[in-house]
Amino acid sequence: MNAPDRLMPQIDFKDHDLAPQPGTPGVRYEKRPAKLPDGTVVPGLYNAWITLDNPTQYNSYTTDMVKAVILAFRAASNARDVNCIVFTGTGDKAFCTGGNTKEYAEYYAGQPQEYRQYMRLFNDMVSAILAADKPVICRVNGMRIGGGQEIGMACDFTVAQDLARFGQAGPKHGSAPIGGATDFLPVIIGAERAMAACVLCEPFSAHKAYQIGMITEVVPALKVDGQFVANPMVETQRYVDEFGRNAFGEFKTGEAAKEGKAVLAKGTVDLSKLDEAVEALCARILLTFPECTLKTIEELRKPKLDAWNRNKENSRAWLALNMMTEARSGFTAFNEGPKDDREVDFIALRQKLAAGQSWIGALHDEIQPKKGA
Numbered sequence: 001m002n003a004p005d006r007l008m009p010q011i012d013f014k015d016h017d018l019a020p021q022p023g024t025p026g027v028r029y030e031k032r033p034a035k036l037p038d039g040t041v042v043p044g045l046y047n048a049w050i051t052l053d054n055p056t057q058y059n060s061y062t063t064d065m066v067k068a069v070i071l072a073f074r075a076a077s078n079a080r081d082v083n084c085i086v087f088t089g090t091g092d093k094a095f096c097t098g099g100n101t102k103e104y105a106e107y108y109a110g111q112p113q114e115y116r117q118y119m120r121l122f123n124d125m126v127s128a129i130l131a132a133d134k135p136v137i138c139r140v141n142g143m144r145i146g147g148g149q150e151i152g153m154a155c156d157f158t159v160a161q162d163l164a165r166f167g168q169a170g171p172k173h174g175s176a177p178i179g180g181a182t183d184f185l186p187v188i189i190g191a192e193r194a195m196a197a198c199v200l201c202e203p204f205s206a207h208k209a210y211q212i213g214m215i216t217e218v219v220p221a222l223k224v225d226g227q228f229v230a231n232p233m234v235e236t237q238r239y240v241d242e243f244g245r246n247a248f249g250e251f252k253t254g255e256a257a258k259e260g261k262a263v264l265a266k267g268t269v270d271l272s273k274l275d276e277a278v279e280a281l282c283a284r285i286l287l288t289f290p291e292c293t294l295k296t297i298e299e300l301r302k303p304k305l306d307a308w309n310r311n312k313e314n315s316r317a318w319l320a321l322n323m324m325t326e327a328r329s330g331f332t333a334f335n336e337g338p339k340d341d342r343e344v345d346f347i348a349l350r351q352k353l354a355a356g357q358s359w360i361g362a363l364h365d366e367i368q369p370k371k372g373a
């Protein structure tokens with residue numbers, strides 16, 4: 001081994017070039033026949049369905065999947081016979097829970113240069129959605145969390161099944177939700193609600209997301225004894241509680257939550273109403289002038305786009321360096337911690353930092369969740 005080789009760790013580098021990867025596992029691209037509002041198939045016209053297909057990891061996106069999403073949006077944008085783009089995930093658990101935490105913990109942690117290249121791809125994915133030459137509908141088949149919520153909010157419309165949850169994960173798992181959430185949420189739901197959502201990482205129910213204007217439509221997905229019922233874990237029958245505070249869309253607690261859980265356990269999930277609603281929206285868009293519609297959408301994207309373009313390069317640089325410290329610890333904790341304890345010891349971390357301990361050294365290991373503790 002010569003001298004430079006001895007100095008080089010043997011890293012199997014990821015390829016961050018945006019070259020076509022035919023048949024990339026993890027993302028499906030298909031053109032489905034466009035339909036009129038009455039369900040009649042329209043010859044020669046389609047909707048492009050882009051599906052995140054990594055259900056065992058809640059459709060989180062790996063580096064290769066990010067590339068495939070960008071290419072899929074470009075293909076759908078250029079397809080003359082495509083009406084709308086439907087962006088969704090496989091299964092009924094998750095639309096997407098963001099970046100792949102296994103890849104973050106096992107490859108990007110401690111590698112800011114690599115993560116910087118990855119973030120070029122991530123930024124391009126968000127920009128590709130915001131620049132799509134077709135209306136983009138996010139079909140929320142399940143939870144939309146972290147970067148999943150960010151790419152979802154980049155879409156023009158969101159139609160959700162009502163068992164889905166929407167929220168951020170960053171400050172709990174070692175990241176900042178600056179891949180779009182801090183840009184889009186203040187525009188969509190106002191600064192105060194955005195602050196609570198991004199900092200506290202407490203999810204919104206689909207009904208609440210609908211009520212506060214984050215999504216276009218919410219449909220039931222749980223079938224009990226052959227009938228669709230609203231998400232039984234969420235208050236959907238009253239608008240305010242006895243103190244005049246918002247009650248609608250809040251997660252039930254106590255006895256009510258227990259009863260809700262029992263109903264949930266009796267039911268099965270059926271996404272047929274979600275598909276009906278998505279097809280109906282595509283059909284309504286089909287009955288408009290394509291260029292006027294696109295221009296309207298381009299104008300309405302501007303508030304999100306302005307915030308995104310103002311911040312995305314700084315965000316990329318900050319997120320890269322953060323892979324040396326909090327992201328390394330947070331994603332390692334989620335990836336390697338016991339199932340019921342996947343967060344760092346925040347108190348120990350804050351105490352150690354207050355006492356002046358450096359990130360160089362034992363700090364990372366000292367704050368990891370203890371296996372078997």
Ligand SMILES: CC(C)(COP(=O)(O)OP(=O)(O)OC[C@H]1O[C@@H](n2cnc3c(N)ncnc32)[C@H](O)[C@@H]1OP(=O)(O)O)[C@@H](O)C(=O)NCCC(=O)NCCSC(=O)C1=CCCCC1=O
Nearest residue numbers: 056057058060097098099100101102146147169173175179
């Ligand atoms: C809250 C959860 C979304 C859901 O929790 P729960 O319902 O308890 O399910 P789990 O048991 O946790 O998850 C089921 C299995 O899926 C795996 N999983 C879930 N999410 C991911 C993911 N993002 N990457 C890889 N694998 C994932 C999970 O490990 C389970 O598998 P197992 O084999 O262990 O059974 C919860 O899952 C959760 O919090 N997930 C992680 C969310 C997250 O931190 N996402 C990354 C956020 S950061 C991000 O996305 C960014 C985007 C761009 C800018 C920078 C950035 O940070």
